[in-house]
Amino acid sequence: MKISKMTKLVLLLLCFTSQFGYAEENVATTEESQTEIEKDVNLEKELESLNMPVNQGPANASIENLYSVQTRLMPLTRKHEITLNVGKNMNAGGLLNSEQVGGTYRYHVNDKFSFGVGGYKVFNEISTDGKDVLRAGRIVNPKDYVSQQYEAHVSYNLFYGKFRLGLNRVFYFDQYLSLGAGIAELASGNTQMISPEIGLAFWMGTMGSIRLGVRNELYNEQTLDGESLNHNLVTYLGIGILFGGK
Numbered sequence: 001m002k003i004s005k006m007t008k009l010v011l012l013l014l015c016f017t018s019q020f021g022y023a024e025e026n027v028a029t030t031e032e033s034q035t036e037i038e039k040d041v042n043l044e045k046e047l048e049s050l051n052m053p054v055n056q057g058p059a060n061a062s063i064e065n066l067y068s069v070q071t072r073l074m075p076l077t078r079k080h081e082i083t084l085n086v087g088k089n090m091n092a093g094g095l096l097n098s099e100q101v102g103g104t105y106r107y108h109v110n111d112k113f114s115f116g117v118g119g120y121k122v123f124n125e126i127s128t129d130g131k132d133v134l135r136a137g138r139i140v141n142p143k144d145y146v147s148q149q150y151e152a153h154v155s156y157n158l159f160y161g162k163f164r165l166g167l168n169r170v171f172y173f174d175q176y177l178s179l180g181a182g183i184a185e186l187a188s189g190n191t192q193m194i195s196p197e198i199g200l201a202f203w204m205g206t207m208g209s210i211r212l213g214v215r216n217e218l219y220n221e222q223t224l225d226g227e228s229l230n231h232n233l234v235t236y237l238g239i240g241i242l243f244g245g246k
Helices: 005-050 128-135
Strands: 079-089 096-108 113-126 146-165 169-186 189-204 208-223 226-244
Touching: 079 113, 079 208, 096 146, 096 226, 146 189, 146 208, 169 208
Parallel strands: none
Antiparallel strands: 079 096, 079 226, 096 113, 113 146, 146 169, 169 189, 189 208, 208 226
């Protein structure tokens, strides 16, 4: 059976077209494979960039997006903290200025719990209004003022946070609750005292701390009307040093 020239030409074109399509398909498949490989390489690089020391971000991360992923800069576990405190009684009645100076020691069991001891010397002075009342000859109800106090306390850090001042400066803090119990030395003698407080501890670098808080001192005092419950609302500032740790 003879095959015409036209038939041969048609068969040749069909073979060429099929080979060309196959080549195109191979090229497309190769390009897709290369794209997938590039994606895998890029993903691997991004994952490697996340493997970083504490408090550092990926090289390609902007500073604006860095702070939200930082972990605790300064672990507190097994650290000791010594703080010098100054405070002012905001509930002295207006006729008296009452201020205190003291120190506290804290042992941080972990990042949440700490316990310690503290002692304060209290300085009481009649205010200008109190002196005016005395000069006017008016009777002032005497108070059984505190002269010194000692306590033991336990604290719990509710949450850890940070805030920024400018683009490159970050401050870290813990918001904490504390409950203390101890002895207050009054003019009439010693009495038991409890002192719940709330405050903020700002961590300065890896060794410093600044504490701002409010403490409510509750104790019984002697007055002309007999024994009554008294509370001093003390605002305080503390500057501390940390040492030790894991």
